Amino acid sequence: MPAAAVGLSHSPLIGKNDPEPEVLARVDRAVDTARTFIRAFEPDLVVLYAPDHYNGFFYKEMPPFCLATEAHAVGDFGTAAGPLSVDTAAARALAQGALDRGIDLTVSARMTVDHGFAQPLEVLFGGIDQVPVVPVFVNGVATPLGPVSRIRALGSAIGQAAARLDRRVLFLASGGLSHDPPVPVLDGAPPRVADALIEGHPPTPEQRAKGEHRVVQAGRDYAAGSSAMIPINPAWDNRLLDHLEQGELAEFDSWTVDAMAKEAGGSAHEVRTWIAAFASLAATGPYEMTSRFYEAIPAWIAGFAVVTAEGR
């Protein structure tokens, strides 16, 4: 089966707190390379692995991962709101295929997603409804988190199931790499915040605007050097990319949740989406990384990477 993978960092600060024009130009070139790669590959199905930031998944029930047979985006941080063009038949087939392979997969028939899903679809395809997609939520912020080996197993199982679909499948990862943006944490949260994280009350427009402003201000503070955030860690990020490039995916099984958070920040767990996507590609056969861009971008609070890979 023809298969490919693209990894793309997301940031809610893109377009709101941009770095210097030279940095922006380098990112634009890397994104253009990814778009050209995708156009040439001509996927007819995208399996999109992405996290959520307490817009769709809450502590009332927080699965480690979940596959959607229908999904709609909330429209946060300037991304579009509305339905994604989910390929429901393919989603059901991949869900059954993952379950058949021993993955205890949660399935959602009406998933709510945020910029984690919407941004890569808009950046790479020009909209959230432009390509048949199977959305797979991978928890990358809400601790406790399980071992990374289970994410690799999830990716492998979905890749094996996808190989039976007779489609041109692009596995797309959204998030990471090292970064520590101000995403709320349940442990020690004041009662009002804890209640929102558990129950998932939809924020009023004013509350959403306030939250978004807080993230933009955090980006400004971080870029100005006045912040207590765990710094972007280019060495850690490049180690991750090296393993992905060399197909050394089993290396990630020894990466612990605690060490990842300490070395690379509270949202570094979003790299689980990359590990899942590359495990899916690897399950379809040997692959080659065809382009690799990385830059630490403090203004976006992001170890920012854009990578493409294709089955040999």
Ligand SMILES: O=C(O)CCC(=O)/C=C/C=C(\O)C(=O)O
């Ligand atoms: O209201 C809030 O606090 C929202 C915070 C939020 O959604 C931050 C998201 C950050 C990322 O997605 C990221 O940097 O990966």
Ligand SMILES: [Fe+2]
């Ligand atoms: Fe994120």
